Amino acid sequence: MRVFSPDDAGSLRLSPYTRINVQPDGLTILQTLFEQVAMLRCPPAFSTQLLDLLSRGATEEEVLALLIDFMHDETPARELIDTWLQIGVLE
Amino acid sequence: MERVDIQAFTLDKLTVHDMVAYVTSDQAFLISLLHGTTLCITRPCLEDLLHHRVHNETAFILVQRGLASYEGSRAPIPQCGRINPTFFLIDLTKACNLQCRYCFREPEATAPHMTAEQIDRICDELIAYCQRHGLSCLSIQAWGGEPLIELSLIERIRHCFDETNIALQLTIETNATLITPSVARRLKNSRVEIGVSIDGCAAVHDAQRPFVGGSPSFARVREGIENLRQAGYTDFGSITVVTRNTLDHLPEVIRCFAQELHLPSIKLNLMRKTDRNRQLALDLQEIPSYVDNLLGELRACYEQGISIVEQNIAQRLANLLFRPCGNICNAHGCHGGYRMLSIGVDDGVYPCELSDIPSYCLGKIGQGDFTEMVQKAIDAQMEYFQPRRLDDCGRCPWLFYCHGGCRSAMQYDCGDPCRIDATECAFNQALYPRLVEILMLDPAFAQYLQKGGC
Numbered sequence: 440m441r442v443f444s445p446d447d448a449g450s451l452r453l454s455p456y457t458r459i460n461v462q463p464d465g466l467t468i469l470q471t472l473f474e475q476v477a478m479l480r481c482p483p484a485f486s487t488q489l490l491d492l493l494s495r496g497a498t499e500e501e502v503l504a505l506l507i508d509f510m511h512d513e514t515p516a517r518e519l520i521d522t523w524l525q526i527g528v529l530e
Numbered sequence: 531m532e533r534v535d536i537q538a539f540t541l542d543k544l545t546v547h548d549m550v551a552y553v554t555s556d557q558a559f560l561i562s563l564l565h566g567t568t569l570c571i572t573r574p575c576l577e578d579l580l581h582h583r584v585h586n587e588t589a590f591i592l593v594q595r596g597l598a599s600y601e602g603s604r605a606p607i608p609q610c611g612r613i614n615p616t617f618f619l620i621d622l623t624k625a626c627n628l629q630c631r632y633c634f635r636e637p638e639a640t641a642p643h644m645t646a647e648q649i650d651r652i653c654d655e656l657i658a659y660c661q662r663h664g665l666s667c668l669s670i671q672a673w674g675g676e677p678l679i680e681l682s683l684i685e686r687i688r689h690c691f692d693e694t695n696i697a698l699q700l701t702i703e704t705n706a707t708l709i710t711p712s713v714a715r716r717l718k719n720s721r722v723e724i725g726v727s728i729d730g731c732a733a734v735h736d737a738q739r740p741f742v743g744g745s746p747s748f749a750r751v752r753e754g755i756e757n758l759r760q761a762g763y764t765d766f767g768s769i770t771v772v773t774r775n776t777l778d779h780l781p782e783v784i785r786c787f788a789q790e791l792h793l794p795s796i797k798l799n800l801m802r803k804t805d806r807n808r809q810l811a812l813d814l815q816e817i818p819s820y821v822d823n824l825l826g827e828l829r830a831c832y833e834q835g836i837s838i839v840e841q842n843i844a845q846r847l848a849n850l851l852f853r854p855c856g857n858i859c860n861a862h863g864c865h866g867g868y869r870m871l872s873i874g875v876d877d878g879v880y881p882c883e884l885s886d887i888p889s890y891c892l893g894k895i896g897q898g899d900f901t902e903m904v905q906k907a908i909d910a911q912m913e914y915f916q917p918r919r920l921d922d923c924g925r926c927p928w929l930f931y932c933h934g935g936c937r938s939a940m941q942y943d944c945g946d947p948c949r950i951d952a953t954e955c956a957f958n959q960a961l962y963p964r965l966v967e968i969l970m971l972d973p974a975f976a977q978y979l980q981k982g983g984c
């Protein structure tokens with residue numbers, strides 16, 4: 440269980456208030472508190488790798504690196520993290 | 531573990547909602563009274579909160595978890611308020627070959643049962659309901675009485691749905707005494723999921739669940755379980771009614787489930803009172819020590835590497851961790867009618883299997899859409915759907931999940947379904963704080979309690 444302290448705000452985790460669906464063509468995450476949906480087109484292997492990292496908790500740099508590796512571009516990778524944070528998928 | 535109440539306060543555009551904190555030497559577990567969401571924070575972070583000092587990062591996660599709101603931020607969606615029944619009980623028969631000491635049902639001289647034509651009509655109605663509402667899956671539990679007395683009707687339900695594209699989860703709760711090798715194979719062929727009603731080791735079970743003629747039934751239940759295993763069932767659950775007899779034998783009961791019967795999933799429900807069984811019911815004062823003993827027995831299983839999940843505990847841990855809405859009875863109060871309906875032998879539609887009394891009949895099969903029946907009963911202010919009287923709950927941290935407990939239990943107990951269910955209340959008041967403590971101090975055990983495994 441995550442114990443929150445403002446000092447560890449740099450590390451990202453998947454919110455427990457989410458429902459995950461890994462499909463052949465992508466990843467869908469429903470944030471159940473605010474009924475927000477996040478989607479990412481990617482193969483299941485990448486979905487698993489990303490979810491694994493986020494369940495364990497990782498620094499923003501680690502998550503960014505994984506996303507850049509997949510997207511080959513830093514801007515959408517950063518945007519994705521920001522959006523997922525805003526809608527409460529990541530915390 | 532100390533309890534600290536945090537009153538709502540506002541700082542500029544941030545409103546921190548009412549919450550309760552359970553505090554250990556280095557952590558605090560926050561529970562929102564409004565939304566049932568939780569967050570574990572460090573002690574310094576709690577001190578800041580108590581002094582109304584909120585860092586940006588803390589404000590951000592409080593809003594994310596629904597423990598605070600920021601001007602313009604969205605409020606958490608209240609759960610399960612929609613009338614959307616997807617779980618249907620079909621009362622195949624009032625007949626039973628056992629005569630349990632605590633049974634809610636009065637023994638009847640001539641026990642009515644459903645017919646094949648009736649099952650066809652009910653299934654047609656359910657299929658049309660799914661099609662109208664775009665439901666691609668549905669759960670049906672065949673029950674009674676003892677549902678296996680009408681095994682061919684259970685097979686018929688599967689058959690009716692096999693001709694559609696609706697994914698049907700078909701379950702039964704059975705006393706297992708009628709499960710011969712061939713019955714087990716037929717159940718497996720019809721993809722029926724099974725819950726076995728069993729009250730523990732032979733001493734407890736036989737005292738409470740004899741055959742109609744009075745002879746003991748435990749050995750036959752064990753045989754039934756064995757036959758299920760032979761037919762390929764591996765992960766069926768069990769349901770147990772906890773009475774005063776259970777209290778005296780709790781270690782043997784759990785040992786029997788874990789080591790003798792190797793049940794991976796058990797559910798121990800506290801017996802609800804009716805006029806016929808009051809002497810068997812636990813006193814409210816006995817419930818805290820029952821909870822302690824149960825957790826102690828489960829810890830012993832954990833330490834011995836035996837995987838077993840008690841579902842009432844697992845459900846309440848899930849409430850604390852991520853507020854799911856799957857459970858109809860205790861994730862966000864009673865959702866009889868909203869998420870579940872029961873269809874009686876008389877074709878009557880009722881809010882749940884325990885509320886099948888004439889004054890709670892919502893309509894008859896074929897008299898209209900199920901959701902409309904429920905809406906009409908709510909509009910007509912049917913007693914079952916009246917608001918609970920929760921004044922005594924005050925700042926109870928478990929209010930979101932409990933909401934006063936089981937309406938039918940109170941109907942049976944005192945004729946007033948809007949009163950607080952004192953048994954459920956005592957159970958929650960005893961169990962939830964212990965679970966919070968386990969989550970903070972021993973997360974590995976918490977994980978075991980929720981998911982089993984070792």
Ligand code: SF4
Nearest residue numbers: 859864866882936938
């Ligand atoms: S009345 Fe009781 S058993 Fe029926 S749905 Fe409500 S809580 Fe569940």
Ligand code: SF4
Nearest residue numbers: 923926929932955958
């Ligand atoms: S019935 Fe008891 S446990 Fe339930 S909300 Fe009220 S005070 Fe809390």
